[in-house]
Amino acid sequence: xxxxxxxxxxxxxxxxxxxxxxxxxxxxxxxxxxxxxxxxxxxxxxxxxxxxxxxxxxxxxxxxxxxxxxxxxxxxxxxxxxxxxxxxxxxxxxxxxxxxxxxxxxxxxxxxxxxxxxxxxxxxxxxxxxxxxxxxxxxxxxxxxxxxxxxxxxxxxxxxxxxxxxxxxxxxxxxxxxxxxxxxxxxxxxxxxxxxxxxxxxxxxxxxxxxxxxxxxxxxxxxxxxxxxxxxxxxxxxxxxxxxxxxxxxxxxxxxxxxxxxxxxxxxxxxxx
Numbered sequence: 693x694x695x696x697x698x699x700x701x702x703x704x705x706x707x708x709x710x711x712x713x714x715x716x717x718x719x720x721x722x723x724x725x726x727x728x729x730x731x732x733x734x735x736x737x738x739x740x741x742x743x744x745x746x747x748x749x750x751x752x753x754x755x756x757x758x759x760x761x762x763x764x765x766x767x768x769x770x771x772x773x774x775x776x777x778x779x780x781x782x783x784x785x786x787x788x789x790x791x792x793x794x795x796x797x798x799x800x801x802x803x804x805x806x807x808x809x810x811x812x813x814x815x816x817x818x819x820x821x822x823x824x825x826x827x828x829x830x831x832x833x834x835x836x837x838x839x840x841x842x843x844x845x846x847x848x849x850x851x852x853x854x855x856x857x858x859x860x861x862x863x864x865x866x867x868x869x870x871x872x873x874x875x876x877x878x879x880x881x882x883x884x885x886x887x888x889x890x891x892x893x894x895x896x897x898x899x900x901x902x903x904x905x906x907x908x909x910x911x912x913x914x915x916x917x918x919x920x921x922x923x924x925x926x927x928x929x930x931x932x933x934x935x936x937x938x939x940x941x942x943x944x945x946x947x948x949x950x951x952x953x954x955x956x957x958x959x960x961x962x963x964x965x
Contacts, residue, residue, distance in 0.1 A: 694732070694735055694736070695731065695732070695735065696764075696768055697728065698728045698729065698731050698732035698735070699732065699761050699764055699765065700761075700765055700768070701714070701718065701720075701725055701728040701729060701732075702728070702729050702732050702740060702757075702758065702761060703758060703761040703762055703764075704717060704718065705725070705729060705741075706750060706754070706755075706758035706761070707758075709748070709923075710748075711725055711726060711748065738753055738757075739751050739753070739754070740753065740754035740758075741754055766821060766825050769819060769821075787817075787836040787837075788816070788817050788819055788834070788835050788836055789816055789817070789818050789819065789835065789836060789837050789838065789839070790818075790820070790821060790826030790827075790829060790830065790835045790837070790838030790839065790840065791818050791819070791820055791826075791838070791840070792821070792822065792823050792826065792839065792840045792841065792895070819835065822840075822892065822894040822895050822896075822919075823838075823840030823841045823842060823843075823894075823895055823897075824840075824843070824846075824894050824896065824899075825894060826838035826840050827840060827842060827846050827852070830852065831852065840896055841896025841897050841900070842854065842896055843896055843899040843900070846896075859960060860938045860939055860940050860960070861938075861939050861954070861955075861958060861959065861960055862897070862900070862901060862936050862937065862955060862959040862960075863936070863937065863938075863939045863942060863952045863953060863954055863955065864878045864883070864934055864935070864936060864952065864953045864954075864955060865924070865925070865928050865934065865935040865936070865937055865942050865950060865952050866928060866934040866935075866950070866951060866953070867928060867929060867931055867949060867950060868948075868949050868950060868951050869949075870931075870934070872886075872934070872953070873951050873953070875953060876953070876954075877954050877955065877956045878953050878954070878955055878956065879955070879956040879957065880904065880905060880908045880910050880955070880956075880957050881908070881910060883910070883912055883934060884910050884911070884912060884913065885912075885913050886912060886913065886933065887912070887913065887915065887916065887932065887933035887934070888912040888915040888916075888933055888935075888936065889915065889916045889917075889918060889924055889927055889928070889932070889933045889934065889935040889936070890902070890915055890916070890917055890935075890936060891917065891918070891919045891937070892918065892919045893917060895919055897919075897937075897938065898917070900959060901936050901959060904957060908957060915933075916932070916933055921937065921941055921942070924937065925942075925947060925950060928950050929947055929949050929950055936955075936959075939952060
């Protein structure tokens with residue numbers, strides 16, 4: 693039987709990409725993390741990570757397995773939140789709040805306190821995840837609230853209340869040497885024959901961007917998915933594609949060899965509570 697602790701350790705490593713950083717996040721030693729992932733590989737008898745003396749990368753199976761693990765970890769977090777709530781840990785003096793990772797770069801805590809004056813007198817735990825997964829947890833009451841990018845369907849859901857925290861626009865992010873970098877605006881049609889990098893499918897940003905492409909009748913030649921902005925920027929700098937991302941997030945990470953250009957068809961992205 694698979695050990696959930698080993699699954700959680702591997703899933704976090706698959707996102708972070710570093711044994712050192714993952715061990716720090718988990719507050720365990722690097723050797724314990726290595727043993728945990730090795731035990732998981734032994735449990736399934738399949739190699740998950742390519743190891744060399746200096747680098748680590750997921751195997752082809754490891755990448756697919758990591759995606760499935762993310763769903764399992766989300767379900768496990770939801771289960772534990774339900775248990776905590778039943779034990780009295782989710783009462784009015786202790787709240788569980790969901791946040792999408794980019795929010796941490798947007799003066800999140802200041803906005804959180806401004807919108808929730810009573811929070812100063814409450815113990816709270818922050819749970820990260822994708823917008824759709826967090827909003828679903830709000831609907832089934834395992835989270836008190838969530839900060840994320842809702843889809844139009846979620847905005848129209850009568851069971852949910854929304855409060856605008858930040859309104860932003862999606863921009864194109866591309867290498868400064870790219871032919872399109874000289875444009876003042878980029879149309880979605882300009883991206884039809886480009887490799888486009890989008891946020892992951894289970895994010896609100898992906899829903900908004902893919903809807904815009906669909907309404908414009910455009911399907912990019914090829915696209916990649918990644919919500920880790922530092923990885924996205926590295927991909928752009930190495931000419932792996934043109935990214936579509938929130939301008940306020942991109943501005944925090946943009947390097948000297950990367951430019952951002954507004955889109956002709958404005959795509960608004962909001963962060964809501």
